[in-house]
Amino acid sequence: MNKCHKKTKEITEIILKAKKKATSEVDTKAESEFVKNIKWPVDCVVGPGLEGAIACESKVGYVNGSKGWLVYRGYDIFELCAHSSFEEVSYLLLYGKLPSENQFNKFKEKLIDYRNIPKTIRLLSSFPVQEMNAMGALRLGTNLMRQECTFVDREEYKPGVKTTISADEDSIPMETRPMGERKAIYSLKRAEGIKKPSGLSKDLHMPVGFESALHLISGIPTIAGAVARLRAGELPLNPDPELSHAANLIYMLTGRRPSAIEERIMDIALILHADHGMNASTFATMVVASTLSDLYFAIGSGVAALNGSLHGGANERVINMLAEIGSSDNVKKWYKKKREKKEKISGFGHRVYKAYDPRARVLGPLANFLVKSKNDSKIKDLLKTAKNLEGEVVASLGKEKKIFPNVDFYSGIVYSCLDIPTELFTPIFAVSRASGWTARVLEYLKNNRIFRPRAVYSGPLDEKYTPISKRK
Ligand SMILES: CC(C)(COP(=O)(O)OP(=O)(O)OC[C@H]1O[C@@H](n2cnc3c(N)ncnc32)[C@H](O)[C@@H]1OP(=O)(O)O)[C@@H](O)C(=O)NCCC(=O)NCCS
Secondary structure (H helix, E strand, C coil), X not given: CCHHHHHHHHHHHHHHHHHHXXXXXXXXXXXXXXXXXXXXXXXXXXXXXXXXXXXXXXXXXXXXXXXXXXXXXXXEHHHHHHHCCHHHHHHHHHHCCCCCHHHHXXXXXXXXXXXXXXXXXXXXHCCCHHHCCHHHHHHHHHHHHHHCCECCCCHHHCCXXXXXXXXXXXXXXXXXXXXXXXHHCCCCCHHHHCCCCCCCCCCCECCCCHHHHHHHHHHHHHHHHHHHHHHCCCCCCCCCCCCCHHHHHHHHHHCCCCCXXXXXXXXXXXXXXXXXXXXXXXXXXXXXXXXXXXXXXXXHHHHHHHCCCCCCCHHHHHHHHHHHHCCHHHHHHHHHHHHHCCCCCCCECCCCCCCCCXXXXXXXXXXXXXXXXXXXXXXXXXXXXXXXXXXXXXXXXXXXXXXXXXXXXXXXXXHHHCXXXXXXXXHHHHHHHHHHHHHHHHHHHCCCCCCCCCCCCCCCCCCCXXXXXXXX
16 A cells, blocks of 8 residues: 555555445456557547547556546556556656655655646736636636746747658648558657757746646646636735645635545545546647647646536536436436436536446545544535435436436535635636646647548528629
């Protein structure tokens, strides 16, 4: 067991129990169709929204939706939650293997360093953050970070045509079937081709690469903390170098140093949200990065995509929905009405999981554990309401349509128990997903090809132009 987890053994036991339940309910064979090396071009059946499309090969993580598995770099999510930490999982996602003690210590020192982003926080504080959507402010913060310790906008840095664009970029007409030509895939040569401008401080780094990834993974929680404090009319707090990533996050968000149990539960929540295949926000970051825009812009677009209520915004809606139900006694009546109107229930269903989401398997019992330790009747009834609702939905939609609780269903209750305001739930999701976003972008850039699907035109072709004065 990780020596840092000695004080929170009961949490480890909860996770191992959840793992046992999961493995007893699903089989453990991978789907050969999605676990292999790709030979381009590939044939696949594609639905609207690119459903089913295979966009790239990746070694970062694997989601098996029909069996309810989540794997990062070969490690099962339950194992990582039980034994690892968010810092270690970030290393794993970025570098592909678990670190040695020495590598891990160096990595953590970098994270401590990069948590300090005074220029960004100063600039952010000059905006009306209290009037902004929290995710809007977070996104702004990621863009302000571009100037913090990179030489991103210096003329000397600008990539030249030779270093970035293959002569073949436009040589394959859209009308032809993709050929998957090796020569049409052009790699990112910036790191090799462009030297750091002379006379610059050694602390400055490239806007794309591992340093910028660590900078963003560390800096985003500091921005989230500043957003929380500014919105509450308080001054942002400096990160505490003695605290872990998870403990720092709670401290910067709430101004309160968490207990070992609270820190561990936040750490697990961060591990659970760190990566999840080609989801919409990850895809958004990859699309932006594939144009050879930089990592800061790419992550900013991930934040924007995550804000949507079909994606990261759902956990906020779950808490509002539970409040709307009002009490655990009202669940049956409320649910019946929603079903009659065929309305969707927030926190249930998933585009990929058609089995119980493994993240909800962990967060459900953790919410239970946290709520029990609190002397708060309101939050106790909120959890009871959630459990009753889960019972109703699983009994009807679970059987009928394979709709089960997803990661967002219990995460909101967990964060509420940690005294985190609802509007900050989605920023916490971004804090965690920064690892997966950056890991996948850096992996993709090794064999970059600009994303360019196509639409089928179904409009008219022979319209005649009418001058505005003659239009009805
Ligand atoms: C996440 C989500 C967009 C995935 O959707 P999807 O796999 O594309 O499924 P669809 O939206 O096409 O729905 C398929 C069917 O299941 C039903 N369904 C899906 N999610 C449902 C939910 N949360 N509550 C009730 N019914 C749901 C749909 O009404 C639809 O029914 P129909 O076939 O009778 O029309 C969807 O489940 C959803 O909107 N959930 C609520 C929001 C949420 O929790 N998002 C966070 C995801 S992590």
